[in-house]
Amino acid sequence: MPTLPPAYGWLSALAQRPRMIDAALALYGVTEMPGAANNPQIIGWAKELGGTVAKVYTADSIAWCGLFMAVVADRAGKTVPANPLWALSWAQFGNPAPVPGLGDVLTFRRDGGGHVGLYVAEDEAAYHVLGGNQGDRVSIARIAKSRFYAARRPVYQVQPASVKPYRVAAQGQLSTNEA
Numbered sequence: 001m002p003t004l005p006p007a008y009g010w011l012s013a014l015a016q017r018p019r020m021i022d023a024a025l026a027l028y029g030v031t032e033m034p035g036a037a038n039n040p041q042i043i044g045w046a047k048e049l050g051g052t053v054a055k056v057y058t059a060d061s062i063a064w065c066g067l068f069m070a071v072v073a074d075r076a077g078k079t080v081p082a083n084p085l086w087a088l089s090w091a092q093f094g095n096p097a098p099v100p101g102l103g104d105v106l107t108f109r110r111d112g113g114g115h116v117g118l119y120v121a122e123d124e125a126a127y128h129v130l131g132g133n134q135g136d137r138v139s140i141a142r143i144a145k146s147r148f149y150a151a152r153r154p155v156y157q158v159q160p161a162s163v164k165p166y167r168v169a170a171q172g173q174l175s176t177n178e179a
Contacts, residue, residue: 024109036061045057051164068158073093078093091149100165101165102121102163103154104119109147126174
């Protein structure tokens, strides 16, 4: 497991994490290349998924939160929704999650589109989201609950006991635009 910020060190102590969390944590810290350059790892995710995703996703300057989520879901053995590059398409993934818990897919509204990532925890004002294209990298960001659109739970044969809400201190700034 990568070195996480101290506020999230408890994740490494969990006996059993959802597979999507493990797949996402394996990519923690992957960073978009500045300017016209492309990170071959991010472009490789599109090739790994193939089909329309590989044809459409050609540069890491294109919003890649949906691409990140698609490769994470695919690697965890979950069914990727149609049009996975569109963040709000993930509002059709899995099953509704009335109360978000660890590993649930959260979608958010933002100017010009949406954002998607995985629930890690929450504080009174924000969800703490593990996702791609957050500050141009895979990271954990605080996203205001007022921007929340939908929570979806992966389909489990046996749901891990760790799939539940986690409360943490409100540390760090709120993310305002993940594009």
